[in-house]
Amino acid sequence: MTGTDGPERLADRFEEHRGRLRAVAYRMLGSLPEAEDAVQEAWLRLHRTGADGIDNLGGWLTTVTGRICLDLLRSRAARREEPMTEDPGAFVPDPLLAPLPSGDPEREALHADSVGLALLVVLRTLEPAERLAFVLHDMFAVPFDAIAPVVERTPAATRQLASRARRRVRAATPVADPDLGRQRAALDAFLAASRAGDFEALVAVLHPDVVLRADAGGPLSRLVRGARTVAEQAMLFRQDTVRVQPVLVNGTAGVLARRGGRPLSVLTATVADGRITELYILADPDRLSRLALPGA
Numbered sequence: 001m002t003g004t005d006g007p008e009r010l011a012d013r014f015e016e017h018r019g020r021l022r023a024v025a026y027r028m029l030g031s032l033p034e035a036e037d038a039v040q041e042a043w044l045r046l047h048r049t050g051a052d053g054i055d056n057l058g059g060w061l062t063t064v065t066g067r068i069c070l071d072l073l074r075s076r077a078a079r080r081e082e083p084m085t086e087d088p089g090a091f092v093p094d095p096l097l098a099p100l101p102s103g104d105p106e107r108e109a110l111h112a113d114s115v116g117l118a119l120l121v122v123l124r125t126l127e128p129a130e131r132l133a134f135v136l137h138d139m140f141a142v143p144f145d146a147i148a149p150v151v152e153r154t155p156a157a158t159r160q161l162a163s164r165a166r167r168r169v170r171a172a173t174p175v176a177d178p179d180l181g182r183q184r185a186a187l188d189a190f191l192a193a194s195r196a197g198d199f200e201a202l203v204a205v206l207h208p209d210v211v212l213r214a215d216a217g218g219p220l221s222r223l224v225r226g227a228r229t230v231a232e233q234a235m236l237f238r239q240d241t242v243r244v245q246p247v248l249v250n251g252t253a254g255v256l257a258r259r260g261g262r263p264l265s266v267l268t269a270t271v272a273d274g275r276i277t278e279l280y281i282l283a284d285p286d287r288l289s290r291l292a293l294p295g296a
Contacts, residue, residue, distance in 0.1 A: 010047065014061070016058075017061050018039060020061075021061055021062065022035055022039050024062055024069070024136070024140060025038040025039055025065055025068075025069055027120070027123065027135045028070075028131060030094065032094040033094075033290060034072065038065055038069050039065060042065045046060075046061065046064075062140060063136070063142065063146050066132050066150055070128050070129070074128050089223040090213050090221040090222050090223040091124070091215055092215040092280045093121065093124070094287065094291070095249045095254070095266050095268065095280075095291070096249070097248065097249055097256060097266065097293055098248040099248070099294045100246055100248060116252055117268060117280045118173055118174055118270050118280075119169070121213070121280075122169050122172045123135070125168070126165050126168060126169075129151040130162075130165040130168075132147065132150065132151060133147055133151060133158050133162040134161075137162045138165075144159050144162070174270045174272065174278050175272045176252075176271065177272055180252070182274065183269070185274075186269065186275065187267075189201070189205045190234070191255065194234045197235065202227075202231035202234055205276060206231060207227065208226070209225065209226065210225070210226065210276055210277055210278065211224070211230075211278050212230045212278075213278075213279070214279075214281040215283065216284055217283075217284030217286060241259050242264060243257070243258050243259070244257050245258065245294075247294055250268065252269075253268065253269070254266060254268030255267050255268075263288045263289070264288075265283040266281070266282045266283075266291070267281045
């Protein structure tokens with residue numbers, strides 16, 4: 001049943017909200033395929049129930065999508081599901097790639113709202129109900145009265161969930177320079193030193209407590225801390241057969257590496273005071289093959 005809306009009209013109304021729903025699911029799950037699945041499930045639920053009696057369709061769809069994601073996160077926890085890496089701390093969420101901005105303010109504004117990988121990594125550390133309360137309220141302005149039934153708590157208790165999550169996010173999210181030019185300068189210096197095999201130049205562009213998350217989807221994945229240790233890992237960029245393309249990764253400076261036209265890795269960094277404080281490398285072939293990659 002589709003209520004007073006015909007099937008095509010109901011589908012059109014849903015499409016008006018698809019972008020927002022995908023953004024909610026991506027922030028909740030950190031996985032693009034799972035986010036798409038959650039949005040599709042939200043559509044199926046709307047198609048079954050129809051829109052009759054729903055005064056605010058966008059709000060209804062947002063909370064339904066949140067509930068779907070919450071159920072999935074709880075199912076993960078019940079199964080003790082871990083990322084397919086040797087070190088779960090090395091897991092890198094699915095990145096969103098885009099071509100570099102070309103000086104078009106409207107185009108650049110689209111990327112300014114992207115949520116960075118650093119925040120997605122922190123969100124993964126929250127309990128599912130905390131994550132939902134924080135994402136829906138703090139990122140999408142959903143009132144606590146609407147979130148409370150989803151997490152099966154009172155509005156006051158739901159507010160406390162979001163407050164606790166907010167404190168943890170603020171404490172764990174690294175300080176980042178928002179300027180793309182300075183991000184690019186630090187990343188270019190890192191890549192140049194890597195290619196040249198200049199170990200001391202590498203150490204100089206890295207913060208002493210830099211963290212590297214290198215996710216290859218298997219035993220090669222690792223979480224590495226400290227400038228000198230990370231610099232040792234960076235020598236893989238000396239490979240002459242690798243072509244590096246500057247891109248935007250979740251709205252920040254990054255690079256897409258290819259060998260023979262095949263995607264090899266996606267790299268991005270958190271930069272503060274001209275030095276790299278966090279590095280994220282996704283090199284899992286299966287996950288790379290599913291990404292929408294900008295042309296060379």
